[in-house]
Amino acid sequence: MEYLVIDVGGTAIKYACMNENAEFLERGEIPTPMDSLDSYLAALGTIIHRYDHNVEGIAMCVPGIIDSVQGVCITGGNLRYVKDLPLATLLEERYGLRVSLENDARCAALAELWRGSLKNCADGVVIVLGSAVGGALVKNGSIHKGSHFSAGEISFIEKDGDISDICNSVGYQNGVLSLYRLVEQQTGIPVAELDGIRIFEMANRGDAGVLEAIDRFAKSLARVIYNIQAIYDPEVFAVGGAISQQNLFIESLIRNVDSIYNRLPFTAPRAKVVPCRFRNASNLVGALYHHLATADPSCCRLETNG
Structure with a gap:
């Protein structure tokens, strides 16, 4: 069928x-x-x-x-x-x-539970990086939806500043459009002329400004993952969206997550980050x-x- x-x-x-x-x-x-x-x-x-x-x-x-x-x-x-x-x-x-x-x-979480990187996983988190940031929580092998169907809405999390300003939300600061803005700051190339393909072509050629932008983008998301790990304590975070197809980004994200734990003055369960098997x-x-x-x-x- x-x-x-x-x-x-x-x-x-x-x-x-x-x-x-x-x-x-x-x-x-x-x-x-x-x-x-x-x-x-x-x-x-x-x-x-x-x-x-x-x-x-x-x-x-x-x-x-x-x-x-x-x-x-x-x-x-x-x-x-x-x-x-x-x-x-x-x-x-x-x-x-x-x-x-x-x-x-x-x-995305159901796909990864069914046949992907969360198969046989009891507790996990899926983060999908797109225009904003999608999130899903897996609890005891099932999707946890919450009392208002909004559990895992990572985009709503407020970071720094005035909570009434959407620019301070995870959805704004950690969606892929934020990466475009960081690349613009580093290279001077207008956001309107950027897309993921061009950004990672430049990164894989060793463009220092683009690599710095990707590292800053990954570092910001790593802090979100650290905070969720502290609250929810999942076995694994699976990261999806088109950007998850870029090994350079996944490596940068894992490196930045590890860097947080390496600097801690105490012992805490370390977040494990993997790409979604089905990626985009x-x-x-x-x-x-x-x-x-x-x-x-x-x-x-x-x-x-x-």
């Missing part, structure tokens, strides 16, 4: 036709509309119409606080026009297919898992050592 899997991000809507073994049969992406709900639904419709006669259902992962049982977007992250939207029901009625809905970072595809794989598991919980069980 084949399924349409859709991952809505702050920049692009990624989609894939996948089978029940999480094999990608076809994939692509289109820009995410930022202007209105009508544009958003039209963009989704463009994708769905390509596959609606060939798939068994639609598995979606989206940003924001999500009630996955009712299929409702309570919030939409950076998509300000999404609020209290019963997206799953709306799409089911429009296209006649079963639609599942879950938060994007939780889908974790959201899609996890959305498929969620779709399959909510239809038939016996079809794909998660195993833990806890």
Whole structure:
């Protein structure tokens, strides 16, 4: 059987036709509309119409606080026009297919629990670096959602300064756009002319300014990981998003996390950091898992050592 899997991000809507073994049969992406709900639904419709006669259902992962049982977007992250939207029901009625809905970072965590770097892990944390910072908590081998469906919303954490200023949040300071701003400061290249490919091409050529920017970016995220480790004490942190495909960044992050512990005047459990096995595809794989598991919980069980 084949399924349409859709991952809505702050920049692009990624989609894939996948089978029940999480094999990608076809994939692509289109820009995410930022202007209105009508544009958003039209963009989704463009994708769905390509596959609606060939798939068994639609598995979606989206940003924001999500009630996955009712299929409702309570919030939409950076998509300000999404609020209290019963997206799953709306799409089911429009296209006649079963639609599942879950938060994007939780889908990444499900992928890693199912077949990735958190397999057999009882307690863990997934951090997805995109336009903002997605997060998911794994407790006793299951996703911990919290009393308001917002457990793991790392972007909301306040760092330094006035809490009313979004610029002081983890979402602003540790999303990949922050890396672009740091590269601009170091090199003078305007943010508008930067993307991840150019940044890491320059880094791999040994550009000192870009390497310094990546180190500063990793150092800031390392402090977030240290603080979460102190509070939650997971076995492992799995880091995803497109930037997780860059070994240079993962190495810098691990080095900066280790540096914190090496400077401590006391002994504390050390955070273990690994990349998501599925890297930038974790959201899609996890959305498929969620779709399959909510239809038939016996079809794909998660195993833990806890």
